Amino acid sequence: MISSLETATPMTPFEERPHESGHRTAAAPRVATPKLTVRGLSAWYGKNRALHDVNLTVAPRSVMAAIGPSGCGKSTFLRCLNRMHELIPGARAEGTLLLDGKDLLGRDVDPVTLRRRVGMVFQRPNPFPTMSVRDNVAAGLRLNRVGGDHDEIVERTLRQAALWDEVKDRLGASALSLSGGQQQRLCIARALAVEPEVLLMDEPASALDPIATAKIEDLIHELKERYTIVIVTHNMQQAGRVSDHTAFFYMGDLVEVGPTEKIFTNPSEKRTEDYVTGKFG
Amino acid sequence: MRPSTDIASARAGPTPGRFAHIGDRAWGWGLTILGGTILVVAGLILLELGRVAAPAFDHIRIFRFLTSSDWDPVQEKFGALPFIYGTLVTSIVAILVALPVSVGLALFLSEMGPRRLRPPVAYAIEVLAAIPSVIFGLWGLFVMVPWLREFLQPALQRTLGFLPFFRGPMIGLGYLAAGLILALMILPTIASVTIEVLKTVPPALKEGALALGATRWEAIRIAVLPYARPGILGATLLGLGRALGETMAVTMVIGNSPEISASLFAPGYSLPAVIANEFAEATGDVHIGALASLGLVLFGITLVLNAVAQVLIMTVARGPRGAKA
Amino acid sequence: MNPLRWRRFVNVFWTVASGTGVLVALIPLASLLWLVVSHGAKGLSASFFVSLPTPVGEPGGGVGNAIVGTFFMVGLASLMALPVGVGAGVYLAEKGDGPAGRAIRFTAEVLAGVPSIVIGIVAYGLIVTQMRRFSALAGGVALALIMVPSLARSTEEFIRLVPTALREASLALGVPGWKTSLRVIIPTALGGIVTAVLLAVARAAGETAPLLFTALNNQYWNLDPTQPTASLTVQIYNYAISPYEDWHSKAWTAALVLLLLVGLLNLMARLLSRNRMAGAR
Numbered sequence: 001m002i003s004s005l006e007t008a009t010p011m012t013p014f015e016e017r018p019h020e021s022g023h024r025t026a027a028a029p030r031v032a033t034p035k036l037t038v039r040g041l042s043a044w045y046g047k048n049r050a051l052h053d054v055n056l057t058v059a060p061r062s063v064m065a066a067i068g069p070s071g072c073g074k075s076t077f078l079r080c081l082n083r084m085h086e087l088i089p090g091a092r093a094e095g096t097l098l099l100d101g102k103d104l105l106g107r108d109v110d111p112v113t114l115r116r117r118v119g120m121v122f123q124r125p126n127p128f129p130t131m132s133v134r135d136n137v138a139a140g141l142r143l144n145r146v147g148g149d150h151d152e153i154v155e156r157t158l159r160q161a162a163l164w165d166e167v168k169d170r171l172g173a174s175a176l177s178l179s180g181g182q183q184q185r186l187c188i189a190r191a192l193a194v195e196p197e198v199l200l201m202d203e204p205a206s207a208l209d210p211i212a213t214a215k216i217e218d219l220i221h222e223l224k225e226r227y228t229i230v231i232v233t234h235n236m237q238q239a240g241r242v243s244d245h246t247a248f249f250y251m252g253d254l255v256e257v258g259p260t261e262k263i264f265t266n267p268s269e270k271r272t273e274d275y276v277t278g279k280f281g
Numbered sequence: 282m283r284p285s286t287d288i289a290s291a292r293a294g295p296t297p298g299r300f301a302h303i304g305d306r307a308w309g310w311g312l313t314i315l316g317g318t319i320l321v322v323a324g325l326i327l328l329e330l331g332r333v334a335a336p337a338f339d340h341i342r343i344f345r346f347l348t349s350s351d352w353d354p355v356q357e358k359f360g361a362l363p364f365i366y367g368t369l370v371t372s373i374v375a376i377l378v379a380l381p382v383s384v385g386l387a388l389f390l391s392e393m394g395p396r397r398l399r400p401p402v403a404y405a406i407e408v409l410a411a412i413p414s415v416i417f418g419l420w421g422l423f424v425m426v427p428w429l430r431e432f433l434q435p436a437l438q439r440t441l442g443f444l445p446f447f448r449g450p451m452i453g454l455g456y457l458a459a460g461l462i463l464a465l466m467i468l469p470t471i472a473s474v475t476i477e478v479l480k481t482v483p484p485a486l487k488e489g490a491l492a493l494g495a496t497r498w499e500a501i502r503i504a505v506l507p508y509a510r511p512g513i514l515g516a517t518l519l520g521l522g523r524a525l526g527e528t529m530a531v532t533m534v535i536g537n538s539p540e541i542s543a544s545l546f547a548p549g550y551s552l553p554a555v556i557a558n559e560f561a562e563a564t565g566d567v568h569i570g571a572l573a574s575l576g577l578v579l580f581g582i583t584l585v586l587n588a589v590a591q592v593l594i595m596t597v598a599r600g601p602r603g604a605k606a
Numbered sequence: 607m608n609p610l611r612w613r614r615f616v617n618v619f620w621t622v623a624s625g626t627g628v629l630v631a632l633i634p635l636a637s638l639l640w641l642v643v644s645h646g647a648k649g650l651s652a653s654f655f656v657s658l659p660t661p662v663g664e665p666g667g668g669v670g671n672a673i674v675g676t677f678f679m680v681g682l683a684s685l686m687a688l689p690v691g692v693g694a695g696v697y698l699a700e701k702g703d704g705p706a707g708r709a710i711r712f713t714a715e716v717l718a719g720v721p722s723i724v725i726g727i728v729a730y731g732l733i734v735t736q737m738r739r740f741s742a743l744a745g746g747v748a749l750a751l752i753m754v755p756s757l758a759r760s761t762e763e764f765i766r767l768v769p770t771a772l773r774e775a776s777l778a779l780g781v782p783g784w785k786t787s788l789r790v791i792i793p794t795a796l797g798g799i800v801t802a803v804l805l806a807v808a809r810a811a812g813e814t815a816p817l818l819f820t821a822l823n824n825q826y827w828n829l830d831p832t833q834p835t836a837s838l839t840v841q842i843y844n845y846a847i848s849p850y851e852d853w854h855s856k857a858w859t860a861a862l863v864l865l866l867l868v869g870l871l872n873l874m875a876r877l878l879s880r881n882r883m884a885g886a887r
Contacts, residue, residue, distance in 0.1 A: 304785065305784045326724075382630050385626065393620070415812070528814070
C-alpha cells in the first residue's frame with residue numbers, strides 16, 4: 001500500500017489534500033470517537049436467530065469490511081444498520097445501534113430519516129429504469145425535498161462516483177443504456193446525492209466484471225475521505241484491498257473484528273484463521 | 282420459463298425420421314388438428330357474423346350507420362349513433378371509477394394492506410368475479426337504481442349541477458347507473474391483472490427507493506408504478522373490453538332509450554343492449570342484418586382492444602426495453 | 607408543515623385511499639349477496655325447485671324447468687367444448703412453442719374476450735337459421751363457443767405445471783412420447799384440468815345474453831335439443847324486467863338458486879385445487 005506519508009506535502013488532519021490514487025493506512029484515523037457503535041445487536045427472521053449479540057465500532061471515514069461464508073449473517077448485519085432488515089415480514093432486531101451517539105433502533109427514530117444519513121448500495125445495480133441518468137441521481141433529492149441546484153449536485157456526485165466523464169454528454173439518456181459497472185456507479189452517485197454520513201455497500205461488485213470491479217474499489221478509496229463505509233463482501237482479497245478494518249462473521253456470531261492487516265496476517269481466533277486461509281468457506 | 286429445447290422437441294415426439302414412432306406421429310397430428318380448431322372457431326365466428334349481417338349491407342351506408350341517430354327498423358333506417366354513444370359513455374364512466382379503485386385494490390393486496398387482511402379481500406374479489414351478470418342487473422335494478430335516484434344523483438346535482446353531466450330529471454336509470462354497475466363488474470378484471478403485473482416488478486427497485494429514505498408510498502410511486510405502467514394500461518384495456526361487451530346488467534339499468542344526451546342522469550342505450558332487446562323479435566333479415574352489423578362493430582373494437590392489451594401486458598413481463606448486459 | 611410531516615401524511619393518505627378502494631368494491635358485493643339471500647330465501651321451498659312457472663298472480667310455481675334447461679344446455683355445451691378446449695390446451699402445452707402455437711395461443715386469448723352476445727349472433731347464424739327455429743342446441747353451441755377459449759388456456763397452464771422431470775423419467779424408461787403425454791402427463795394434470803372445466807361450466811351456467819335468441823325460453827319442461835328451452839338466467843331476466851311485484855320476488859329467489867349453483871361449482875373447483883396442492887407433497 002502506498003503510504004500517503006511519502007508525498008512531500010506535510011499533512012494535517014483537517015487539510016484538504018489533492019488526492020492521488022493513494023491509499024490511507026489504517027494507522028491514521030482522524031477523529032477518535034467512533035461513527036457507528038453496535039452493542040448487543042441480535043436479529044431474527046421469525047423464530048430463526050440470524051445474529052447473536054454483535055458488538056463492534058466503526059471509525060469515521062474508514063472502511064469496515066464484513067466477511068464470512070454464505071449465510072453467516074453479514075448481509076443481515078448490514079441491513080440492520082439502515083433498518084431495512086425490519087422491512088421483511090416477521091423480521092426484527094434488538095440491541096443498541098449508535099450513530100454519533102444517538103440510538104438508531106429507538107422508538108423515536110424514524111427509519112425514513114435514518115436512511116438519508118445511512119445510504120445503501122446493493123449487490124445488483126438497481127437504477128430506476130423509467131428515469132434518465134440525471135433523474136436517477138436526483139431521485140433522492142426530489143424525494144427528500146432538498147432545494148438548491150439539483151444539476152450542480154448531480155454533477156458533483158457523478159464526479160465523486162467517477163462517472164461524470166462517461167455520462168456528462170448523456171445525462172438525459174435512460175439509466176439502462178449504461179453498462180453494468182456504470183449503472184452501479186450511478187447507484188452510488190444516487191446514494192451520495194442525499195449526503196449520507198455512512199454508506200453501506202452489500203457486495204457492490206459481485207455482479208460486475210473485473211475491470212468494473214477495480215473501478216468500484218478505486219472509488220471506495222476515494223469515498224473514504226468523506227464517508228464512513230461498511231462493505232459486505234464474500235471476496236476476501238477485495239476486503240484486503242479496500243478496507244481498514246475487517247469483521248469476520250460466522251453462523252450469526254461476530255467471531256473477530258480488527259485492523260484488516262491483523263485479521264489477514266495474524267488473527268486471534270482459530271476460526272478466523274481457517275476462513276482467511278481458505279480452509280473452509 | 283420455457284423448458285430446454287431438448288425437452289421441447291421430446292414433447293412433440295422424436296424428430297420424424299427413420300425411428301419415428303407411429304404413435305408419436307398420430308399424436309402429433311391429432312394435437313395439431315385440435316389446436317387448429319381454435320383458428321377454425323375464430324374464422325367461423327368472423328364468417329358467420331358477416332353472413333348474418335350481409336342482408337343489411339345493401340341498406341346501410343357506413344357513414345350514415347355510424348353517425349345517424351335515427352333507428353327505425355320498420356322503415357329500414359339504421360342509425361347506430363345512440364348505441365355507440367351509450368356504449369362509449371358508460372364504458373368511460375366505468376373506467377373512470379374502476380381504474381383508481383382497482384389500482385387501490387391491487388396496491389392494497391400486494392403492497393400496502395395489512396397482511397392479515399389480504400387473503401379475505403382477495404377471496405372477496407374472486408367472488409365478485411364469479412357473479413353472473415344478470416344477478417348484477419337484478420341488484421342494480423332494484424337496489425342501486427333507487428339509491429341513485431334518492432341519494433347519489435341529488436347529491437351530485439347539488440354539488441356539480443353546473444356541469445351538463447349532472448342535470449336533468451333524476452330517475453335512477455340511465456348512463457350513470459350503467460357506468461357504475463359496469464365499474465363494479467370490471468373491478469376484478471383490472472385488479473387481478475394489475476396484481477400480476479405488480480408481481481413482475483423487481484423488488485430491488487423498491488428497495489433502492491426505500492434505501493434513499495423514501496416512505497412506502499413514495500417507493501411505490503417512483504419505483505413500482507412507473508415500471509408497471511404499461512401493464513396497468515393493459516389491464517385497463519382488458520377491463521374496457523369487458524365493459525364494452527357487457528349486456529345484461531347494462532340493459533337492465535340503462536333505460537333502453539335510443540336518445541343521446543349529455544346528462545349522465547338520462548336514459549340511454551348501448552350496442553349489446555339493443556341487440557339483446559331486438560334480436561329475438563327482429564322483423565326480417567335486414568333488421569337482423571343491421572343488428573349483426575352492430576355486433577360486427579362490437580367484435581372489431583373488442584378484438585383490437587384485447588390484442589393491444591395482450592401486447593402491453595407482455596411488455597412488462599419481458600422487462601424494460603434497452604437493458605444492456 | 608415541514609416536508610417530512612407532509613410526506614408521512616401523504617403516505618398515510620394513500621394507504622387509507624387504497625383501503626377505501628377496497629371498501630368501494632366490497633360494500634356493493636356485501637349488499638348484493640345479502641339481499642339475494644334475504645329476498646330470495648323468502649320464496650325458497652322444495653316446490654320452487656321442481657315446479658313450472660305459474661302465470662302472474664297465481665301462487666306457487668317455480669323454476670324447475672329453468673334449472674333443468676340450464677343443466678341440459680350446459681351439458682350439451684360441455685360435450686362439445688371439452689374435447690376441443692382441452693385438446694387445444696394439450697396442443698398448446700405440448701407443441702405450442704413455435705410460431706403456429708403462438709398464433710393459436712394469441713387467437714385463443716383474443717377469442718376469450720369476445721362479448722358473449724356476439725357469440726350468440728354466431729350461434730344464431732350457425733344453428734337457428736339452418737333449423738329455422740330456436741333450440742336448446744343453438745344455446746348449447748353458443749355456450750360451447752364461450753367455453754372453448756378459456757378452457758384451452760387454462761388446460762395449457764395446468765399441463766405446463768407438471769414438472770419436466772416427470773416427462774424425462776418416463777422417456778428414460780423407453781416409453782414413447784405420445785404415451786408419456788397421454789398416460790403420465792395428462793393424468794398428473796387432471797386435477798387442474800377438472801378445476802378448469804368446473805370454472806368454465808360455472809361461467810357458462812351464468813350466461814344470459816347469448817341464450818336470448820338461440821334457446822329463447824320455454825314455459826314447460828323440455829329435453830328436446832331441437833326445441834326452445836328455459837334457463838335460469840333468462841328466467842331471472844324475464845322476471846326482473848316484468849312489471850309484476852310477485853315476479854320480482856321470484857327473480858330474487860331464482861337468483862339465489864343460480865348463485866348457489868355457481869357458488870357450488872366454484873367451491874368444488876377450489877377444494878379440488880387445494881387437495882391437489884396438499885396431495886402433491
